[in-house]
Amino acid sequence: MSEKNVLVVSRTPWYETPRLRHQIARMMRDNGYNVHYLETIFGRKPKSVVSDPGIYVYRVSEAFHHQLKPFVFQDRLAAVILKVQLKKMFAEIKFDIIFNFNYDFDFLGSVFHAPVISVINDDFIASASPWMRHSVKKKLAATCKRSGAVLSVSYSLEKQLKQLSDKSDLFLPWSADSYSKPPEGLNRQxxxxxxxxxxxxxxxxxxxxxxxxxxxxxxxxxxxxxxxxxxxxxxxxxxxxxxxxxxxxxxxxxxxxxxxxxxxxxxxxxxxxxxxxxxxxxxxxxxxxxxxxxxxxxxxxxxxxxxxxxxxxxxxxxxxxxxxxxxxxxxxxxLRHTEGQRFSFINSLITRLTSKN
Known part of the structure; x- marks a missing residue:
């Protein structure tokens, strides 16, 4: 059986406090995938040290901060630089699926020729500076359009994304550990x-x-x-x-x-x-x-x-x-928020997206 590879793209370094991108990476690893976690970093941050078997961490530098690209030429230049780095870095790896956490990375599918699931985990439009909101909304819409599926992490984001894409679904974190009943009869103050x-x-x-x-x-x-x-x-x-x-x-x-x-x-x-x-x-x-x-x-x-x-x-x-x-x-x-339930949803999504290729 050939190896299955997944790419997770995020601006969050692997060493930071675990969030949804870490959960997805470990879930995919635990279900038979080799996980390649790509940190896209602007500026200097400490290097990630990885001790998770089956998870490989890479890093590329971004030419501009994602909230400081008001002009089209900046966005295009940044994309060209990243494409060159990514093609060289992953020349020997064929990805089965890509999880993209960067709202403005609308080019990943064309680089790797693999289905992209974009995860929108923040209200990037509301958090942008007033003079950047139009550009951010435009990039978010382009990323949604060029993704095979779009996942939102809150009710309000799902409502927002439904206006930009008919591919949006709600996808929440989950309990990594099963419920453990605490001791009874203790004085809890x-x-x-x-x-x-x-x-x-x-x-x-x-x-x-x-x-x-x-x-x-x-x-x-x-x-x-x-x-x-x-x-x-x-x-x-x-x-x-x-x-x-x-x-x-x-x-x-x-x-x-x-x-x-x-x-x-x-x-x-x-x-x-x-x-x-x-x-x-x-x-x-x-x-x-x-x-x-x-x-x-x-x-x-x-x-x-x-x-x-x-x-x-x-x-x-x-x-x-x-x-x-x-x-x-x-x-x-x-019981409604287990890793098994989340993977079942993701697996059916991957099956649908890969069957189109």
């Missing part, structure tokens, strides 16, 4: 925040401090997170622990995990479900979120939504009281 400590809504944190609710932060401190840590580490009810894998976190005193998204930040509004959401639920940890407009639909015994910062303590108290009782609902919810 701690609220966990797990993830990047940056751009959080401190109004929610202020309410939790006023109520003396114990909050444990675990994750890297970035940007304005330095000031946030400096301010709140003085409170007796707040602690900051160094970043670590979820497998190394002690959950025995945790009643729930809280998301502190600032809804005044437009980049948070399209979010439907993050990798972190499914990872925490797989450990049996229920979630408390702001009332985000595109958040994944789930029972309030799994994810409780709060319209106001003042609503968070009641939601937290609910899970303190009912932690053991909500476990069956969490387990049932995760």
């Amino acid at each position: 701690v609220v966990l925040y797990f993830g990047f400590i940056s751009r959080i809504d401190t109004k929610i944190l202020d309410v939790l401090c006023e109520r003396n609710i114990k909050v444990r932060f675990i994750g890297p401190v970035l940007g304005d997170g330095v000031k946030i840590k400096h301010k709140y580490e003085r409170f007796d009810n707040v602690e900051f622990l160094a970043a670590r894998p979820l497998s190394e976190v002690d959950f025995d005193d945790v009643c729930c995990s809280v998301a502190l998204y600032d809804l005044n930040d437009a980049t948070t509004l399209p979010i439907t479900a993050s990798n972190r959401l499914f990872q925490l639920l797989s450990k049996g940890i229920p979630l408390v979120y702001p009332n985000m407009p595109n958040l994944i639909e789930a029972p309030d015994t799994v994810i409780r939504k709060c319209s106001l910062p003042e609503s968070f303590p009641d939601a937290i108290d609910y899970f303190k009281t009912n932690f053991d009782l909500v476990q069956e609902d969490i387990r049932s919810f995760l």
Whole structure:
């Protein structure tokens, strides 16, 4: 049997915190593909060191930042330079399928003569500078048109992409681990925040401090997170622990995990479900979120939504009281979001696309 090869193209270096592109790469590897992960980098970033068998990481440099190409000649020049690099780099490899995470890479199919599945994981139009939005929308539309399939990662992005392409489908992350029922009957008084400590809504944190609710932060401190840590580490009810894998976190005193998204930040509004959401639920940890407009639909015994910062303590108290009782609902919810289900969808998509070639 000949080897099957998949190319994953992303501006995210492999060494960064695992996201959907890492999940897809590992899923394809675990289902018999050799995975070639291409980092397209503007500027200087540390080199990725890979210890995942069956995953090979490559890097090319981009001539221009993707949000700084307002003129057609810049875009064409950047594409020509990349095509030359890619043809040389992968001259000996025939790809069966390409996963493209770069919204402006509309040329990949013509380079490799393989079907392209483009994954649109952000609202690139809204996040662009006003003078770049027309160019970004035009490139996104071209990429969608020249892709065999287009996957969006939120309800709002799916709606946006439906206006650009009739090939769009919703495709969410999933729980990499099966549900593991936590020990029963424990005294759970701690609220966990797990993830990047940056751009959080401190109004929610202020309410939790006023109520003396114990909050444990675990994750890297970035940007304005330095000031946030400096301010709140003085409170007796707040602690900051160094970043670590979820497998190394002690959950025995945790009643729930809280998301502190600032809804005044437009980049948070399209979010439907993050990798972190499914990872925490797989450990049996229920979630408390702001009332985000595109958040994944789930029972309030799994994810409780709060319209106001003042609503968070009641939601937290609910899970303190009912932690053991909500476990069956969490387990049932995760049954709809497994790697097996996601691969079945992707495999049927690949079968359809490759049968056309």
